[in-house]
Amino acid sequence: MAPYTSFFTRWVNYSPTLLVVLILVPVGAGLLGVLLPAFGWLPALGESTFNTRGFTALWNTAGFMSMALLSYATSLISTLIVVIISCFILASYFNSKLLSYVQRVLGPILVIPHAAAAIAIGFLIAPSGFVMRLFSPWLTGVEQPPDILLPNDPFGLSIIIGLVLKELPFILLMTLAALQQKEINHTINAHFSLAKSLGYHPFTGFFKVVLPTLYPFMRLPIYAILAYSSASIEIPLILGPNAPPTLAVAIMQWFNDVDLNLRIKASAGAIAQLFVTLLVLFSWWLFEKLVMAFAKSSLVNGRRVYADRAWRILTHCITLLIIFAIIFSLMGLILWSFAGYWSFPHAFPDTLVSTHWQNVLSQIPETLSNTLIVGVVSTSLALVLTLFALEAEQQQQKPLSTATSLLIYLPLLIPSIAFLFGIVWMKEQIGGGSVFLYVIMGHLLFVLPYVFLSMATSFRKLDQRYAAVAASLGCSPWRIFWQVKLPQLSIPMLFTYALGLAISFSQYLPTLLLGGGRINTLTTEAVALSSGSSRRLTAVYVIMQLALPALGFLLAWLIPKIIFRQRQ
């Protein structure tokens, strides 16, 4: 008997392929569109021979090595700090209620756009920023903002602060999620109790017994932030130095230069960026090996305590510092958005006005509708494709191939600067097409992996017996999908939708490049404003940037509550 097919089952079977094509084609085309110009092939400029002119130009650029070094060092150092602080927090608060509290606070911070976080941190640490104002003049003794270059310091310290505050919640949350898996949790808790009964101080016990089991689950998120931070745009653009900037920021400036000849150098730069990222990953791998070799003998040396109380107190201090940094950033943003005249050492504005809000609200409708249209369309597409692909997996009763699952995460693993420009170049070759379409497609590349990640667990956990019952009652696959499976998934679907929207809202580079500057969203406006004009207007935009995804998650939380109340 031929297998049962219908319109629905046929399309479901195509969906994993479609999903891969939608990711692979733009990323592949983008990489090709960077590779060809990098080797001198740029017909638009009458260049159609292959040569290494771009790489020579890149090498001869003043400060090229410092750019690469800045990218390399800020990425490695910030990740190292993030990992150390994460381990300290986990070790100090392991098995305590505080940890679940920390988890709840960190969740919302995770979805704050990088651009918004960078701007808020910039406000906080600037010479006339909130921290200086709180401690002046009574502690610092200054009446005028001191003349120091912060943010944008040449050593990239501000970048490191920004990356640490933004990536710490990610690593902590991913580790806590791993800890909550039943199997891991059981082993780790048993080992931890055992270590304590053998006389190990809990803090030392965590490092000697829990961490070796836990680290493999932290490794992938760590590599993800290494790759991301070595090539990120928003944080170095807003907090980093200008001359020279990080490599990724420099590449973006060359691409956007009116002089099209710089494109060849920029493409070569994108290839160099790939190597910097690979070098960062390799360095971390080497670092892991070194730590393991070094720690091997201290694991079994029998020492039960290493100044544990001091480390714990230090951890309390760091945790408090981070919490205050977050609270002060938010307070600073709100105060700036209402500030009239605000003379320097004062911690509170001299006058409060609402004109900034009125200004922004009168200009914002188009920006807001762009943000929402792109977000809603790309998230809806991503969710439908994801649900179909997961349904295909269940209908065919075999998991998606490893290649497919890996390809879905491709846009998160390859530095986006390395392929987005290629897509722009390809788009110019093809010509035509709506700008909106390209921006939505670009957002889809980054929304899809997160939507898939967030949806897959719940979908795969569905009790298959419900579908079997429905099928035995004569329901078609479509009815089973629509009336049996999806209703059971309503809560994860709403949450995933809110997550997809948040990811789309936060996209800077895809919007800027694929929109060709013609589509402004909240994020592109906020970044554009942050480079100068008005701290007050920027603050309003950043608050909107924070409020919009928060509203999404609030709705995702409220809607089921309202529906379920009606059911009772």
Added chain:
Amino acid sequence: MTSPQAKLSIQQLSIWRQKTPLLAIDEDIAAGEILTVMGPSGSGKSTLLNWVSGMMNPVFTAKGKLVLNGNDITELPSHLRQIAVLYQDPLLFNHLTVAGNIAFAMRSGNKEGRRQRISEALESVGLGGMESRWPNSLSGGQQARVALLRVLLNEPKVLLLDEPFSKLDSQLRQDIREIVFAQIRERKLPAILVTHDQQDANATAGKVINLALPQEASSC
């Protein structure tokens, strides 16, 4: 009250789960003596061990004193009590070798001396030369013996046994039991054994406490 011999006293202990009394005991355990605690699941056997080791779940409340060799250790954090637990599962650390697992439990000190003691200990339980093996490559009985050595070379003052033989098959069970009990007597440790198995209880030749299910649970 101090006595020349090591002694663990559980003085007027009562444990509740919220308002329901779970158990109440008052016992002295002398050096080399094994107190056996039996009872159905839910009767509070494990909770008792957790209280003694200082790792009781905070949903329970306890009243009473724990005195070791004359020192009140009721409020001492678990890692300072020197009370080791031998669990049902061997719980060997997979990131350490057999020797590493044992060394982890030993006091720090001279490296060569520690190595020497580990190989002697392995020899004594028939595992000579297995220092650099990984836990996953051992049989269940071998793992159980390594777990025992790990606890003994920790040189605790008290040993708690949380159904340590229940996952072993019957012949192995008898062998391991004999090794464990012999070591407890030789090292003059006060010990508490929690078990389901009457044969375990008989083999200790010591006092046996039978815990009943708490009132509320048994009435329904």
